[in-house]
Structures are given as C-alpha cells and as structure tokens.
Amino acid sequence: MCTVSSSAIAQKMVFFVLFYVVYFNALLLTLVPQIYTSPVHLVYLLLFYGTAFIDGMVRPLPEKREVDTYTKTLIVFFGLQPFLFVLAFYENLSLITRFLPPYDSQLVSYAGISLYIIGAALSVGSRVQLGRQGSGRIEIREGHTLVTTGLYARVRHPMYSGGLVGIIAFGLVFRCVAVMLFAIALFFVVFQKRWKREEQLLEQEFGEQYREYMKRTRRLIPGVY
Template identity: 30%
Template sequence: MTENITIFTWVTVCCWVLFCSYWLLLRNKTLKNIQGRTARQRYLGTLGYVLIFTLLYLPLFVHGGFAGRIIPAHYLLQGIGALICMAGVGVCIWSRTILGRNWSGGVTAKQGHELIVEGPYRLVRHPIYSGFLTALAGTCLVTGGLAAIIVTCIYTLALCLKINDEEVLLRDVFPGTYEIYQQQTRKLIPFIW
C-alpha cells in the first residue's frame, strides 16, 4: 500500500484539503438564497463529495478489480497529474474568490444576485466547475484507478446537467444580459466549449 503513495499523491491530497477548507471557510459568507436548499439536498451533496474522494483514492488501498489501478504509476504521469490538480484547485479558489457572496451550492438565485463577468468568468461561465473537473482529472492521473476515472466521468455528466439548470436560472434572473454573456464566453473550456 505505502509504495502506491508518492509525493504526488500527497500533493493532490493537500490540494483537496485546501479546496475543502476554503469552501468550509466561506460557506456562510454568501447572500441569502431566494429558495433555500433542503436538508436532503445538503446531505446528498456532502455524500457525493465523500463518494468522489473515496473512489479517487481507493486504488492506493485496494488492488485489482473495479478499484484497481489502470493508469501506470509512472513518475512523469503522476507529476503531470499533480500539476494539473494544483492548477484545477487554483482555478476553483480564484473563481470562488471572484464570485464572492454570489456563490451557491445549489441551483438557486440569491437576494441581490449579481452577474460576475470578471477574472476567470471572462473566459468561461462556470470556472469553478472547470477547475474542479481539471483537478479530478489530475488526481486520476496520480492515483490511476478505474473507479476514479468512472466517477469523474459520471460527475462530469451530472455537472453538465446542473450547468444547464443554472443557465436557465441565470437567463431568468438576468434577462438579455446573460444571453449576451453566453455569446461572449464558453461554458467550461476557454475558446472551445
């Protein structure tokens, strides 16, 4: 087991601890939701993150099968993965900082909601998601597990559905303005999509 845990593994763990700590620090520093999240929604959100992180790091503790490593534990791949994870978490934190009090864990409008179009929001409409998916992909390169890759793919699909819901909400909250913003920026990947 310990031979699977490299410096690159620790780099990704530190990145995710930083990510989670920053989100916890700012969780109550947001504008009031117009429609609050239910206890069930909060519980399922937390459970989702526990599941994601468990499956990301499972190959370090379980060998073979669904949990086993399918990406070789090569130092170059792991180093690239750690750098990608660091970049992704950095984008998440930068984006969350710029979004400020307008952030919400669910798809909901805020009282006094503002449309943020600066910083990373000049390039993509959902940079927190872009950064999170980037960090997940980097972590997959480091841990190399089939389960990690599958959960990352499933999470990406679920996130695309959430983005569609968010964009409908934002078009309603910022009629006309959000459509112009959509035409000027990409959804998740700068200059591409």
C-alpha cells in the same frame, strides 16, 4: 455581524473536521493505508484537504437551508469521493502496473500535482470572484450582479472547469484510467443539471444581457464546450 461571522466559521470548521479529517481519513486509513507512506500521495492529500478547507472558508453560507433531492445527490457524490481514491489506488496496483507500465511513473503523478494546483486555483479563484454570490445554493440574492470578467470572461462556469481539471489531475496522481473516466462521467451526470439550472435562473434574471454572454462564452472549456 461578528457573531454571525463567528458562527459561520464555526459551522464550516465542524464540517471540515467531521467530513475530511474524520470520515475521509478513517476510510483511507482503513482501506488504503499505503497512501500515507507514499510522498506523492501525501502531497496530493495535503493539497486536496487544503483546497477543501480554503474553499469552505471563502464560500458564503446560503440564505436558506433546504435539503431537496438534488442536494441529497450531491451529498452522496461527495460521500463517495474516498472510495474513488481506494479504487484508483488498486486499479493502479492491479492493472496499470501490469498492462500500462509507461503510465506508471512518478513523473505522471507529479504532473498531476501541478495540474491539480491549476484546477484548485480555478475553483477557489472563481468562488472568490463571485463574493457573496458564491454560496453552494443555486439562488438569486438581493443585489445579485452578473459577473462576466476575470475567470468568467472565457467560460461561464470556471468553478466547474476547475473541478473537471481536478478530476483529470486525480487520475494522473493515482496513475489510473478507468476510475478517472468513471469520475469524469459521474461529474457530468451530477453537475450538468446544476449548471443548466444556474443558467436558467440567470437568464430569467438578466435576460438579453445573459443571452449575449452565453453567445460569446462556453460552459466549461474555452472554444470547446
């Protein structure tokens, strides 16, 4: 058991270092080094990396490893993230400062920081609540249970809700509009298929119990969607 646990931790650490510390930072340092001299952007980056690290550590590894077409889509989606940071920075620099100066305020960025913390807590908290069922792979494990309490009492996918909040927070921190709207659209394009597939599997597994749960909850936003 300890050997498996140590191996899983090692895999997660290697991924975090290679993707976030090396790849992410290399692109940002090359394309927008100014971010590293901005206190509010530094705070955001630390929170962003910290959330990614914690989420990776609490996320159980999937029982099966398969790289299908959708998994490749997710890899591309996450691989594009640093480029969204770059585009957001330059949108603010070239457009927002000129045409929407009231939005270009440090207060907006710090409001985004606060909102990001809420989104991160939603995402990580909902994964922790799922326990061993919260792997990144869509699967029904042996002994799988339907979680309908806590963060799952109001929405069926609080993890994705947290991600959506995080994107809005990102837009506020970087004080951008177009890139934020693009990121939101991309989020729905990429993840809508995923949460619908999750619902399909859970309905097959739990039947009427899950259908009743769907009737009293929304997908992402309480009372809205």
